[in-house]
Amino acid sequence: MKSLPTIFAIFRDDRMDRINLRALTRLLLILLTLVIIYSVLFHILMLREGQDHTWLTGLYWTLTVMSTLGFGDITFHSDIGRLFSVVVLVTGVVFLLVLLPFTFIEFFYAPYIKAQERAKAPTQVAEDVEGHVIMTNHGPVARSLIRLLDDYGYPHFVLSSNLEEALELQRQGVPVVLGDWTDPDSFRKLNVEMARMVVTTLDDVANTNITFTARELSDRVTIVASASTRGVRDALELAGVTHIIQLEELMGETLARRVIGNDAKAHVIGELGDLLIAETGIARTSLPGKTVAGCGIFERTGMVVVGRWERGNYHPTDLSTPLTEESILLLAGTEIQVEVYNEVFGVTTEESCKVIIIGGGRVGRALSRSLTEAGIAWTIIEKIPARVQDIEHKIIGNASEFEVLVEAGMRDAASVIITTHDDPLNTFLTIFYRRLRNDLQIISRCTQPQYASRLHRAGADLVLSYASMGANTIFTHLRGSGTVPLGDGVNVFTTQVPSSLAGVTIAKSEVRSRTGCSIIALETGKIRQFNPGPEQQLPEGGNLVLVGSLEAEREFLSAFEPETKS
Incomplete structure (x- = not known):
C-alpha cells in the first residue's frame, strides 16, 4: 500500500500512463455493462423455462460462468439457454482470463515495478554539494572526462533522463541523477547555482536548450557545449554558453598537424602571455639522427625542446634524447625565436606530399581545410556522395577496394588519414593499408580510447582519440586560464x-x-x-x-x- 501514492504519481506525471489508465477504465465499464446485460438476459431466459430467480442469483450465475467456475447449481434446460451460457462463458474467458490479466500487468504491476526502480534512482543531490560538474550524457567524451575528474578530485554527476540508464550507471558506481534535461527543476535538484560547470555534448538542439535552461537558473556557472557546425555557435552564444567546442574541427586540425608534409616550420599551438608553444615535424630536416644537445636548436634559435611525440605518445626530453624522423618536437620560446627557428629549420622541399583522407564526414572535411591551408595536396574517399558534393578532390567509392585506392593515388601518397567514427572499421583499414605499403604513414582517429592500442598494433603510426581530446579540452576549461591545452x-x-x-x-x-x-x-x-x-x-x-x-x-x-x- 505504501507504493500506491507513487503509482498514482506516475499516472499523474506520465502522459502515456494517463492514456493507459483511461483505456483500463473503459475496459472495466464495458465489463460492468456486459455483466448487467447478461444478468437481465438470464432472468428473461429462466422465466421462459419456468424458473424464477432473484436478481442477486442472476448476478451470481453470470459471474460464476464468466469466471469459468461453473458450480452447476443453476443450469438452463433449453438449447437457447445453453447457447446463451456458451456466449457468457466465451466472453468471460476473453475478458477475465485474457484482457484483464494483461491489463493489470501492463497498467498496474508494471507501473509498480517502475515505481520501485524509480525509487532506487537518485533524483537530486545533497543540499551542501557545490563546486561540482554536471554532465548531460554518458558518452565516450563524458567517460573520459569522468576519469580526469576522479583523478583530480572534482565532484561530478551525470543527468540521465532514462531510468534504465540511470540504474545501470548507479550499479557501475557513476554518480547519477534521474531527471529530464528540459525541466528546470532537474537542474535545481542538481544545485546548478553552486555547480562549477555544466557540460553538454548532445546534438545541437539539445545543447542549446540545456544551455538556455541552465543559464536561466544561474548566471555564474560555466557552461561548455559542443557544436557540430559553426552556424550553431550563434544560437549557443545567445542561449548563454561560456565555451563552445567543435570537436570535429579540433580533431581535423590536430590530424593535419601530424602529417609528414613538405613544411618543417614551427607552428604555434598555444600561448601563455609572451610565451609561445610550437610543434614541428623534423622528418625532412637535418635533425633526425641527432640528440637534443647536438641538434643546435637552442644555440641557433633560443627555443627549448621540452618534449616530443612518438607514435602519438608524449615524452619529455633531455639533452641525450635522440631525434628520429617520426619525432614531432614541442618547442617553447618567444615570437621572435619562433621566427628565427622557421628561418633556420623551416625549409620547404620541392618533393610533393599527398594525403588520402578516408571519410568525408565533419572530421574529414575539417581535415581537408587544414591541409589546404598548409599547402598539402589531398584526396577524400567517401561512400556517400551527399557528404562531399561541394568538395573538388573526392572519389566516391569503398575505401577497402583496391581500384578505388589506385584511383586516389595510394601508390604515391605520403600519408593516409582514417577519419571514420567506426573503430572496428578503422582497425580493418589500418591492417589493409599497412599490408599494401609498409612505408606509408597511417594516421587514424578512434572514438573509444580503448581502441588506440589496438590500432597501433594494427600498424597505425599515430592514433588520436576523439573522446580523450574532447575530455582534455573540457578539463582545461574547467581548470581556468592558468592552463593551456596543447593536445593529446x-x-x-x-x-x-x-x-x-x-x-x-x-x-x-x-x-x-x-x-x-x-x-x-x-x-x-x-x-x-x-x-x-x-x-x-x-x-x-x-x-x-x-x-x-x-x-x-x-x-x-x-x-x-x-x-x-x-
Whole structure:
C-alpha cells in the first residue's frame, strides 16, 4: 500500500500512463455493462423455462460462468439457454482470463515495478554539494572526462533522463541523477547555482536548450557545449554558453598537424602571455639522427625542446634524447625565436606530399581545410556522395577496394588519414593499408580510447582519440586560464613554487626526472623568465610554468604538494 501514492504519481506525471489508465477504465465499464446485460438476459431466459430467480442469483450465475467456475447449481434446460451460457462463458474467458490479466500487468504491476526502480534512482543531490560538474550524457567524451575528474578530485554527476540508464550507471558506481534535461527543476535538484560547470555534448538542439535552461537558473556557472557546425555557435552564444567546442574541427586540425608534409616550420599551438608553444615535424630536416644537445636548436634559435611525440605518445626530453624522423618536437620560446627557428629549420622541399583522407564526414572535411591551408595536396574517399558534393578532390567509392585506392593515388601518397567514427572499421583499414605499403604513414582517429592500442598494433603510426581530446579540452576549461591545452592530454600549467623547492636549482630539483614535467618559465611578481638554465634557483613565493601530460602533472602535484595551483 505504501507504493500506491507513487503509482498514482506516475499516472499523474506520465502522459502515456494517463492514456493507459483511461483505456483500463473503459475496459472495466464495458465489463460492468456486459455483466448487467447478461444478468437481465438470464432472468428473461429462466422465466421462459419456468424458473424464477432473484436478481442477486442472476448476478451470481453470470459471474460464476464468466469466471469459468461453473458450480452447476443453476443450469438452463433449453438449447437457447445453453447457447446463451456458451456466449457468457466465451466472453468471460476473453475478458477475465485474457484482457484483464494483461491489463493489470501492463497498467498496474508494471507501473509498480517502475515505481520501485524509480525509487532506487537518485533524483537530486545533497543540499551542501557545490563546486561540482554536471554532465548531460554518458558518452565516450563524458567517460573520459569522468576519469580526469576522479583523478583530480572534482565532484561530478551525470543527468540521465532514462531510468534504465540511470540504474545501470548507479550499479557501475557513476554518480547519477534521474531527471529530464528540459525541466528546470532537474537542474535545481542538481544545485546548478553552486555547480562549477555544466557540460553538454548532445546534438545541437539539445545543447542549446540545456544551455538556455541552465543559464536561466544561474548566471555564474560555466557552461561548455559542443557544436557540430559553426552556424550553431550563434544560437549557443545567445542561449548563454561560456565555451563552445567543435570537436570535429579540433580533431581535423590536430590530424593535419601530424602529417609528414613538405613544411618543417614551427607552428604555434598555444600561448601563455609572451610565451609561445610550437610543434614541428623534423622528418625532412637535418635533425633526425641527432640528440637534443647536438641538434643546435637552442644555440641557433633560443627555443627549448621540452618534449616530443612518438607514435602519438608524449615524452619529455633531455639533452641525450635522440631525434628520429617520426619525432614531432614541442618547442617553447618567444615570437621572435619562433621566427628565427622557421628561418633556420623551416625549409620547404620541392618533393610533393599527398594525403588520402578516408571519410568525408565533419572530421574529414575539417581535415581537408587544414591541409589546404598548409599547402598539402589531398584526396577524400567517401561512400556517400551527399557528404562531399561541394568538395573538388573526392572519389566516391569503398575505401577497402583496391581500384578505388589506385584511383586516389595510394601508390604515391605520403600519408593516409582514417577519419571514420567506426573503430572496428578503422582497425580493418589500418591492417589493409599497412599490408599494401609498409612505408606509408597511417594516421587514424578512434572514438573509444580503448581502441588506440589496438590500432597501433594494427600498424597505425599515430592514433588520436576523439573522446580523450574532447575530455582534455573540457578539463582545461574547467581548470581556468592558468592552463593551456596543447593536445593529446598535454598542457602548459602554472603552479606556485613548492616550499620544498624554494631556493633549489632546477638541476637539483629533479622535476623532469621525477615527474616528467618540464620547467619552461619562472615568474617572480610580474617578471617572467623564459627557458631558465639548469643552475637557475627556484624563487620562493614565485610561480613555475611547466609543460607535461596530465599524468606527469599528477606526479608533480603528488611529489611536491604545492600550496596552490592555478
